[in-house]
Amino acid sequence: MTTIQAINLTKRYGTTLAVDDLSFTIEPGRVTGFLGPNGAGKSTTMRMMLGLDRPSGGSVRVGGKPYSELRHPLRTIGALLDAKAVHGGRTARNHLLCLAQSNGIGRARVEEVMETVGLTAVAKRRVGGFSLGMGQRLGIAAALLGDPEILMFDEPVNGLDPEGIRWIRTLMRGLAAEGRTVFVSSHLMSEMAQTADHLIVIGKGRLIADTGVQDFIARSSQSYVRVRSPRMAQLAPLLTGAELSAHGDHMRVIGLPASKIGDVAAGAGIALHELTVVEPTLEAAYMELTKDSVEYAGETVPA
Known part of the structure; x- marks a missing residue:
């Protein structure tokens, strides 16, 4: 299967540097998540990968070639960047048929992808009347149309209900498998x-x-114990060797296991109303690692 390489990719819009000397490789056989705050340059990067924006510097290689040199682009890369970029007067079936005919893809494949994304029942409806979720499914059908080796999705779960979100998750993992x-x-x-x-x-x-999910979480965040007690002021000095921080009605304790905290409190006759081990999450690790890259930040309420 095919890899994608971004090599020193750079994009300027006037004096604004949207993408700055970015290099990475996307490998086959796995789902690679692309994360970053608003304004980080994700959409610009994906557009350059698909030849929709010209880089100010650097390049993108798809299986060793620029996107513009691919003989059958839709058979190599299927992409969903903007589900609304569809002629609203066409039916779902006709939209996919137009894409198929321009890429030498048979009608049977159109019917197959509509079945895959669950749009067969509305194939004759005009796209302009579709809900956001239905539009997302149509965009995913278009991405799958050429049975490509590479799939690129920008915010694919927008507008999907819980069943739809689970479906696209299963689909992506199945494609990677x-x-x-x-x-x-x-x-x-x-x-x-x-x-x-x-x-x-x-x-x-x-x-x-540029790392595995579990490595990212382990490297960028740490677990802590959430403690609540009516005698917090008396308990805190007893937790020697720990890193303590107050957060409203509770305290975060780093460096002591929950069992030790419980033993200390019991020995001092201090009641505990909460003793919870909070494991690191992807969200916590992401927020920690990108806090200096957020373009628009509001006030944070401690958890």
């Missing part, structure tokens, strides 16, 4: 934690991390 290259951008950390095997994280156009 077949040996295909799957690259997906999303802001939903809970979904990425369940779907992605590998992560590429960028901020302000620069690479922050």
